[in-house]
Amino acid sequence: MWRTTGAAAPGQRIVGEPGTVRIAVDLLGGDQAPDVVVDGALRACQADPFLHLTLVGPADAADAVISALSPVDRQRITTAVTSSDTVRGAVRAVAEGAADALVSAGDTAVTVLAAARQLGRWPGVRRPPLAAVLPTLTGRLILLDVGSTVDPDGETLAVHARLGAAYASVAHHLTAPRVGLLTIGTETGKGDRLRRAVPALLTARPLPAGARYAGLVEGGDVVSGTAADVVVTDGFTGNVLLKGLETAYALTGPPTPDTEPPPRAALLLGVGGTVVVCHGAATGPDFAAGIGFAADLHRRASVAAIADLLRYSEVSHD
Amino acid sequence: MWRTTGAAAPGQRIVGEPGTVRIAVDLLGGDQAPDVVVDGALRACQADPFLHLTLVGPADAADAVISALSPVDRQRITTAVTSSDTVRGAVRAVAEGAADALVSAGDTAVTVLAAARQLGRWPGVRRPPLAAVLPTLTGRLILLDVGSTVDPDGETLAVHARLGAAYASVAHHLTAPRVGLLTIGTETGKGDRLRRAVPALLTARPLPAGARYAGLVEGGDVVSGTAADVVVTDGFTGNVLLKGLETAYALTGPPTPDTEPPPRAALLLGVGGTVVVCHGAATGPDFAAGIGFAADLHRRASVAAIADLLRYSEVSHD
Numbered sequence: 253m254w255r256t257t258g259a260a261a262p263g264q265r266i267v268g269e270p271g272t273v274r275i276a277v278d279l280l281g282g283d284q285a286p287d288v289v290v291d292g293a294l295r296a297c298q299a300d301p302f303l304h305l306t307l308v309g310p311a312d313a314a315d316a317v318i319s320a321l322s323p324v325d326r327q328r329i330t331t332a333v334t335s336s337d338t339v340r341g342a343v344r345a346v347a348e349g350a351a352d353a354l355v356s357a358g359d360t361a362v363t364v365l366a367a368a369r370q371l372g373r374w375p376g377v378r379r380p381p382l383a384a385v386l387p388t389l390t391g392r393l394i395l396l397d398v399g400s401t402v403d404p405d406g407e408t409l410a411v412h413a414r415l416g417a418a419y420a421s422v423a424h425h426l427t428a429p430r431v432g433l434l435t436i437g438t439e440t441g442k443g444d445r446l447r448r449a450v451p452a453l454l455t456a457r458p459l460p461a462g463a464r465y466a467g468l469v470e471g472g473d474v475v476s477g478t479a480a481d482v483v484v485t486d487g488f489t490g491n492v493l494l495k496g497l498e499t500a501y502a503l504t505g506p507p508t509p510d511t512e513p514p515p516r517a518a519l520l521l522g523v524g525g526t527v528v529v530c531h532g533a534a535t536g537p538d539f540a541a542g543i544g545f546a547a548d549l550h551r552r553a554s555v556a557a558i559a560d561l562l563r564y565s566e567v568s569h570d
Numbered sequence: 571m572w573r574t575t576g577a578a579a580p581g582q583r584i585v586g587e588p589g590t591v592r593i594a595v596d597l598l599g600g601d602q603a604p605d606v607v608v609d610g611a612l613r614a615c616q617a618d619p620f621l622h623l624t625l626v627g628p629a630d631a632a633d634a635v636i637s638a639l640s641p642v643d644r645q646r647i648t649t650a651v652t653s654s655d656t657v658r659g660a661v662r663a664v665a666e667g668a669a670d671a672l673v674s675a676g677d678t679a680v681t682v683l684a685a686a687r688q689l690g691r692w693p694g695v696r697r698p699p700l701a702a703v704l705p706t707l708t709g710r711l712i713l714l715d716v717g718s719t720v721d722p723d724g725e726t727l728a729v730h731a732r733l734g735a736a737y738a739s740v741a742h743h744l745t746a747p748r749v750g751l752l753t754i755g756t757e758t759g760k761g762d763r764l765r766r767a768v769p770a771l772l773t774a775r776p777l778p779a780g781a782r783y784a785g786l787v788e789g790g791d792v793v794s795g796t797a798a799d800v801v802v803t804d805g806f807t808g809n810v811l812l813k814g815l816e817t818a819y820a821l822t823g824p825p826t827p828d829t830e831p832p833p834r835a836a837l838l839l840g841v842g843g844t845v846v847v848c849h850g851a852a853t854g855p856d857f858a859a860g861i862g863f864a865a866d867l868h869r870r871a872s873v874a875a876i877a878d879l880l881r882y883s884e885v886s887h888d
Contacts, residue, residue, distance in 0.1 A: 360755075389821060399754055402754065402761065402762040403762045403763055434810060435806075435810075436717055436720065436805070436806055436809035436810060436813075437678075437850065443720065443806065444720035444721050444804075444806045445721055447806075470809075470810070470813050471809065471810040471811060471812065471813030471814035471815075471817065472813040472814060472816065472817030472851075474814055475814055475817040475818045475821065476817060476821075485810075486762075487754070488753075488754055488761065488762045488765075488807065489806065489807050489810050491754035491788075491789065492752060492753075492754060492788070492789040492803075492807050492810070492811055493789060493810055493811055493814050494789065495754075495788050495789030495790045496789030496790060496792055496793055496811050496814060496815055497789075497814055497815070497818055498789075498790065499789065499790030499793040499794060500793045500815055500818045500819070500822070500825070501818070501822070503707060503793065503794075503825045504818070504819070504822035504823050504824070504825060504827075505822050506822070507818070507821045507822060509822075532755065533790075
């Protein structure tokens, strides 16, 4: 199905360097692929000397990339030719053990489907959500879903609340994450049909990692961070808010200008691997940040830690 | 049903001063009413010497307000006691001709219902939307609905597109407003069920005021303003995005810091009067800005001009 160029063939583990991470990158994902993908790959390798990247794409694009690389870069950036969708090829690299994580800015629905099929879903997760990290006035906040499930039911949001709570515990080292439900007024009964149904589900069930349901929150709370550490919403609203705030922060600066902004990339939660999704409009620096984010998640074994938290919680509470 | 204190009794027109505007203000609307309402009323009167305000509320609150006012302020700020909901009393003041416009930070659903019943709706407008004005990198943009209709159908969004186009023409002096549909990706077929159904409706029907349908836009386009002058969405998504962006701009400054920010208040479109809605969390300066906004709309006869545009369009195209 695919052939590789350079050093990192599928199934061939690169060993010997401490902290080495192998990331599969969807060469054709994004509005300005493959140029910004390659730009992002080069930037990511410059920032992290232990990174090995496999750019997954069709033969002609892969050959063009390799021929343009310097001999030094070819030591760490290889290509893999896939006959299927490039994101499927990148997921397969992770499924077959040729890569530790993948990054794609391709169609979200295709990425989620490929990841769910080839990497598997965790028990109880029918709809894996995309979780973004946003800067707030008080630190960082996890917003999910930001585009995977646009017409969820209440049950799906309740599952996403559990995933987000575990993610906040692992990624932001919170002992008791506060999980809020995004709506348009904090009085009981506010919001649309979906939002009126969900609070009962969130109140009734235990959350993992010592998390607690913090009630209804509004759009402004995603900026301040004062009401919740994890904000749960449908993928439509979450995507609109995320893109609005990211664009605003890009123009005006983040709420806390003196801290490093989180990557403009989201983690797909609930699948058996580390899958990072960039925006279709991602720039080279965005791809580099997404690749660095994926590498960091792998080095910290974050996805396994999140899975562990959820399993422990199920054992002890259900 | 209600009695008034001071100079402006219902039905009694205040005349003689050029540009005088009489605004009815819901004394109990908002999380911190009546204190911030009174604060906003005093600020508004300081900013505009031709403003007369009627604060509508229950007897005890109204009496407390009046007794605390200075003799000078009592010349321009009066109270009206209502036995029903305060927002209904404020709407009644407009319906009966005692006020030119009203401002409320009360429950949106109650305000919309009272306005629709007592002031009437324009032909074809089943669900009057709330339209907010946001600062952008290139000027100003109208976002609607921001909280009136949380579960709209496609037909409702198509009507809101017409209302928003006429509003942009009148308020922002645009000769050919661009109307965009808010979604989560600009490729055809992106978005949830509602969003997939609406583009056909917007393409098929003429918009008033020379406006044209500019296609699908994303959250970031509401910040930049480069893709559309009017952005149509459901009241849930619109409210979440509005509150997120307003909070971000309050912390980091607007996209164009050298221009006067628009008021954090929305105009209810499609009813037979000038109805301005503030957030529940409105501050005194927010109320003052909302009152000033209502006065400006009345002085320019904006609501009548919007209604005229829509009727002309119907006559010429339908």
